[in-house]
Amino acid sequence: MSGNDVAPTSAWTDAALAAAAFAIDSRCGVVIKACPGPVRDRWLALVRSLLPAAAPVRRVPLHATDGRLLGGLDLAATLQAGRPVVERGILAEADGGTVVLAMAERMTLLAAARLAAVLDNQEIVLERDGLTVRMPAHVGVIALDEGIGDEERPPGAVLDRTAFHVDLGGVALKDTEGRLHDSDEIASARVRLPRVQASFDSVKALCGTALALGITSIRVSVLVLHAARALAALAGRSHVAADDAISAARLVLAPRARVLPAGEPAREYESDDGPLSDERRPEDADIDVPTSAHDRDLDDIVLAAARATIPADLLAQLQLGSAVRPPAMSQGHAGVARFSARRGRPVGARSGELRTGARLDVIETLRAAAPWQPLRRASHDNQSLRKSEQSVIVRREDFRVMRFKQRTGTTTIFAVDASGSSALHRLAEVKGAVELLLAECYVRRDQVALLAFRGRGADLLLPATRSLVRAKRSLAGLPGGGGTPLAAGIDAAAALAEAVWRRGQTPVVIFMTDGRANVAADGSTNRSRAQGDALTSARRLRAAGITAMLIDTSMHTEPLAARVAAEMDAQYLALPHADAIGLSRAVFSIAALRPHGGVRQP
Amino acid sequence: MTEAIVDRAPDVAWFQFRLAPKIDAGFCKTAVEQGDVLRLNMTVVFPFSAIVGQDEMKLALLIAAVDPTVGGVLIFGDRGSGKSTAVRALAALLPKMKVVDGCRYGCDPADQIGACTECGAKAKDGLKSRLAPVPVVDLPLGATEDRVVGALDLERALSQGVKTFEPGLLARANRGFLYVDEVNLLEDHLVDLLLDVAASGENVVEREGLSVRHPARFVLVGTGNPEEGELRPQLLDRFGLSVEIRTPDDLKTRIEVVRRRDEFERKPSEFATTWEKEDARLRRHIVSARKRLASVNLLEASLERTARLCIALGTDGLRGELTLTRAARAMAALAGDREVDDSHLRRVAPLALRHRLRRNPLDDAGSTARVERAVAELFGTGTSP
Numbered sequence: 001m002s003g004n005d006v007a008p009t010s011a012w013t014d015a016a017l018a019a020a021a022f023a024i025d026s027r028c029g030v031v032i033k034a035c036p037g038p039v040r041d042r043w044l045a046l047v048r049s050l051l052p053a054a055a056p057v058r059r060v061p062l063h064a065t066d067g068r069l070l071g072g073l074d075l076a077a078t079l080q081a082g083r084p085v086v087e088r089g090i091l092a093e094a095d096g097g098t099v100v101l102a103m104a105e106r107m108t109l110l111a112a113a114r115l116a117a118v119l120d121n122q123e124i125v126l127e128r129d130g131l132t133v134r135m136p137a138h139v140g141v142i143a144l145d146e147g148i149g150d151e152e153r154p155p156g157a158v159l160d161r162t163a164f165h166v167d168l169g170g171v172a173l174k175d176t177e178g179r180l181h182d183s184d185e186i187a188s189a190r191v192r193l194p195r196v197q198a199s200f201d202s203v204k205a206l207c208g209t210a211l212a213l214g215i216t217s218i219r220v221s222v223l224v225l226h227a228a229r230a231l232a233a234l235a236g237r238s239h240v241a242a243d244d245a246i247s248a249a250r251l252v253l254a255p256r257a258r259v260l261p262a263g264e265p266a267r268e269y270e271s272d273d274g275p276l277s278d279e280r281r282p283e284d285a286d287i288d289v290p291t292s293a294h295d296r297d298l299d300d301i302v303l304a305a306a307r308a309t310i311p312a313d314l315l316a317q318l319q320l321g322s323a324v325r326p327p328a329m330s331q332g333h334a335g336v337a338r339f340s341a342r343r344g345r346p347v348g349a350r351s352g353e354l355r356t357g358a359r360l361d362v363i364e365t366l367r368a369a370a371p372w373q374p375l376r377r378a379s380h381d382n383q384s385l386r387k388s389e390q391s392v393i394v395r396r397e398d399f400r401v402m403r404f405k406q407r408t409g410t411t412t413i414f415a416v417d418a419s420g421s422s423a424l425h426r427l428a429e430v431k432g433a434v435e436l437l438l439a440e441c442y443v444r445r446d447q448v449a450l451l452a453f454r455g456r457g458a459d460l461l462l463p464a465t466r467s468l469v470r471a472k473r474s475l476a477g478l479p480g481g482g483g484t485p486l487a488a489g490i491d492a493a494a495a496l497a498e499a500v501w502r503r504g505q506t507p508v509v510i511f512m513t514d515g516r517a518n519v520a521a522d523g524s525t526n527r528s529r530a531q532g533d534a535l536t537s538a539r540r541l542r543a544a545g546i547t548a549m550l551i552d553t554s555m556h557t558e559p560l561a562a563r564v565a566a567e568m569d570a571q572y573l574a575l576p577h578a579d580a581i582g583l584s585r586a587v588f589s590i591a592a593l594r595p596h597g598g599v600r601q602p
Numbered sequence: 603m604t605e606a607i608v609d610r611a612p613d614v615a616w617f618q619f620r621l622a623p624k625i626d627a628g629f630c631k632t633a634v635e636q637g638d639v640l641r642l643n644m645t646v647v648f649p650f651s652a653i654v655g656q657d658e659m660k661l662a663l664l665i666a667a668v669d670p671t672v673g674g675v676l677i678f679g680d681r682g683s684g685k686s687t688a689v690r691a692l693a694a695l696l697p698k699m700k701v702v703d704g705c706r707y708g709c710d711p712a713d714q715i716g717a718c719t720e721c722g723a724k725a726k727d728g729l730k731s732r733l734a735p736v737p738v739v740d741l742p743l744g745a746t747e748d749r750v751v752g753a754l755d756l757e758r759a760l761s762q763g764v765k766t767f768e769p770g771l772l773a774r775a776n777r778g779f780l781y782v783d784e785v786n787l788l789e790d791h792l793v794d795l796l797l798d799v800a801a802s803g804e805n806v807v808e809r810e811g812l813s814v815r816h817p818a819r820f821v822l823v824g825t826g827n828p829e830e831g832e833l834r835p836q837l838l839d840r841f842g843l844s845v846e847i848r849t850p851d852d853l854k855t856r857i858e859v860v861r862r863r864d865e866f867e868r869k870p871s872e873f874a875t876t877w878e879k880e881d882a883r884l885r886r887h888i889v890s891a892r893k894r895l896a897s898v899n900l901l902e903a904s905l906e907r908t909a910r911l912c913i914a915l916g917t918d919g920l921r922g923e924l925t926l927t928r929a930a931r932a933m934a935a936l937a938g939d940r941e942v943d944d945s946h947l948r949r950v951a952p953l954a955l956r957h958r959l960r961r962n963p964l965d966d967a968g969s970t971a972r973v974e975r976a977v978a979e980l981f982g983t984g985t986s987p
């Protein structure tokens with residue numbers, strides 16, 4: 001590559017390379033993770049300078065409505081022209097160019113699904129407002145990700161359809177000086193692109209690397225091939241060379257790595273308790289494709305290159321946690337925000353009856369009625385109405401009622417270890433903490449449920465409630481003593497959490513236990529089996545995607561409790577000397593993570 | 603198999619209809635109508651037979667193609683596993699059907715009971731028929747209700763002041779497939795509406811003093827990603843067959859998928875041509891299976907086994923049994939057999955039953971494993987031929 005006056009593979013040169021590849025082949029989308037600032041601006045300016053001058057670039061605001069995004073009826077123009085006029089949406093306007101998604105980490109699943117459909121089909125299929133229109137929309141995507149931490153990421157549908165995930169976090173403004181490519185180079189690469197060949201070996205090396213890194217989506221394998229082609233075109237080649245495959249793997253695959261490739265020093269992910277043993281994970285270890293010594297070389301080189309550039313923090317996580325956790329339900333935003341006809345924040349309108357509680361959206365109703373006015377006036381029996389230009393004739397079918405998005409309430413489920421090993425005075429503290437929480441929950445309109453496990457199984461002492469009196473009564477009657485059926489406790493909590501979820505609330509489970517399980521799931525008192533069962537149940541809880549926290553109530557921190565917490569992906573808190581107030585404060589810190597059902601979408 | 607991604611070729615002829623910033627819908631509509639014709643000829647869809655692997659998904663779609671009364675297919679699974687590609691490919695695969703010429707609902711000339719009112723009235727004079735492709739209609743997210751059920755023709759209302767009914771997507775899907783991508787993200791009121799029409803086979807529209815009812819019998823095909831939200835149990839149950847799909851995890855398959863996808867994206871028409879023969883063979887296979895379907899025997903013993911399996915699994919209602927027997931017959935027809943036997947039941951039981959099990963959060967095994975376990979217990983562990 002030319003004009004190389006910058007260090008070979010700094011974060012910025014990689015970002016610049018991604019920009020160039022995107023400018024050559026806009027099917028390779030980009031997710032730019034960076035706070036708004038001069039570095040990101042400079043990158044965007046770079047992309048813009050490399051894209052053809054005539055190609056439109058449109059910004060998609062976070063709250064773009066369907067009408068704005070996809071298009072719809074242009075009411076004013078329609079009424080003026082006396083015939084339906086289509087208003088093109090942002091995506092149609094950007095045909096042949098690029099859309100920039102603002103604040104993509106806060107994009108809703110619905111918006112992402114609409115965008116994904118348009119990207120997949122390269123056209124907009126509009127079935128709205130009495131219109132049936134198809135509009136071409138060949139768009140490339142640049143998603144601006146301003147998320148902090150792993151939880152805030154753009155929706156999976158967007159991540160999966162973008163090749164480059166660029167992190168500009170560590171780039172200083174002074175690093176961004178100097179240019180790698182100019183627009184003429186890009187333009188000639190764009191011409192060269194359709195003729196760039198990819199050999200079987202390079203396809204195999206890229207697919208193999210993706211698989212070895214635990215990237216399951218085939219779409220990503222296709223994208224990395226596009227990227228390799230674009231890079232080859234940029235380098236003036238007519239075939240994908242090893243260098244192109246290596247760069248593509250580095251840029252596209254490394255940031256998505258989910259496991260460390262086999263044969264590397266850290267192999268913990270093959271151990272029994274790693275998430276890979278979960279049947280949903282692919283068996284990376286079993287790849288066995290006959291390869292000649294020569295291909296083996298390319299495969300290995302590409303894989304090694306990708307591995308070497310796995311971002312440091314991700315690498316640490318992979319080495320430590322064996323594999324990146326599959327996203328839990330809490331990461332998919334689904335279900336947390338629910339639509340409602342009565343309460344919550346207004347999020348658009350739908351046609352509907354004016355039944356009890358429904359609220360009329362006057363503007364939308366008038367919009368719906370507007371195009372039909374001449375027709376209705378002409379057919380109306382009432383002469384005066386017919387003459388009058390002033391009145392608007394609204395019919396039942398025009399009614400648009402508001403839809404609201406309701407934040408869902410949180411139900412905090414306490415699963416309390418009431419066994420003999422959790423000394424009885426601890427139980428008193430737990431009771432105190434629950435009472436304190438209950439008072440708080442009453443204010444926050446949250447609910448509390450209480451489970452206790454001891455002896456052979458778990459009992460639901462208190463179904464989800466806001467009633468202080470009932471809660472206090474059942475708490476007072478909480479008996480103690482007996483074995484620790486931790487597995488049964490976790491299972492019961494998971495079942496209750498599912499029920500809570502189905503009822504439209506968001507569950508948070510707080511376990512209070514010392515983790516010393518000694519009663520197995522089948523009721524037998526076998527310590528090692530009991531512990532194994534507890535870990536299995538914990539894994540199941542994580543698979544169900546339930547937010548949990550484990551408070552270690554033993555006098556000295558108990559490694560087993562920590563292990564159970566890790567398996568259920570729960571926050572672990574050792575409270576050797578907790579009192580009621582300390583406990584409740586700790587619980588609030590996690591409840592605050594998902595305030596009001598964790599509605600992270602606006 | 604799998605593969606996914608861009609479903610249509612970029613170099614499609616009708617993309618040349620560059621649209622002005624403000625488009626006249628009248629123009630657009632004719633463009634689209636012509637476009638539809640063009641699309642059949644020019645738009646190249648990834649060929650069904652070129653889909654690598656994903657046998658269960660392909661089987662479910664073929665069963666629905668052979669016997670539409672099986673009641674819809676739900677495909678749930680990983681991102682980028684080729685769900686939409688398969689459904690869209692199905693459209694190109696299906697043999698053409700006879701429709702009444704000029705009928706907006708694509709009525710069957712041979713079926714007078716299920717015909718729309720116009721065709722019913724004209725039936726005694728004899729109906730002109732023509733061959734038409736089986737519709738596979740996309741219900742895009744963001745579609746408004748009026749376009750789904752049909753509404754007054756806005757253009758004629760505005761320009762001529764005439765009230766005419768303009769059929770919606772449900773009318774277009776009559777006798778074909780209605781495809782909802784990301785069905786779990788579809789708005790609740792649209793879902794309710796679809797369920798209602800799918801159950802009754804008829805769409806009733808009352809609007810602006812117009813009262814229209816027309817047949818709307820279609821196979822509902824839904825795809826989705828479970829990470830983005832579950833489907834309501836009521837909706838789950840309405841689907842006849844359900845497929846759980848995963849991206850393949852062996853390298854050879856994945857390479858093949860990527861290569862075919864790549865080849866298709868670069869030279870769509872050539873790629874389609876190479877697979878045309880294979881698609882044609884599959885099409886003939888569907889046709890012969892359809893012919894065979896009526897004569898496939900279902901023995902008392904098989905019926906009993908079906909019932910026992912459903913009882914063992916505790917599926918609610920009779921829908922499971924009904925679907926299972928229908929799917930098994932279609933399976934037998936596809937396999938070229940005259941009689942439903944255990945091998946057919948075994949093959950389709952997970953498809954027909956896995957989404958009807960009561961969810962058991964304490965059972966570690968997935969619903970597929972539970973069905974397979976029950977099948978093994980009932981039919982013995984011997985592998986079927």
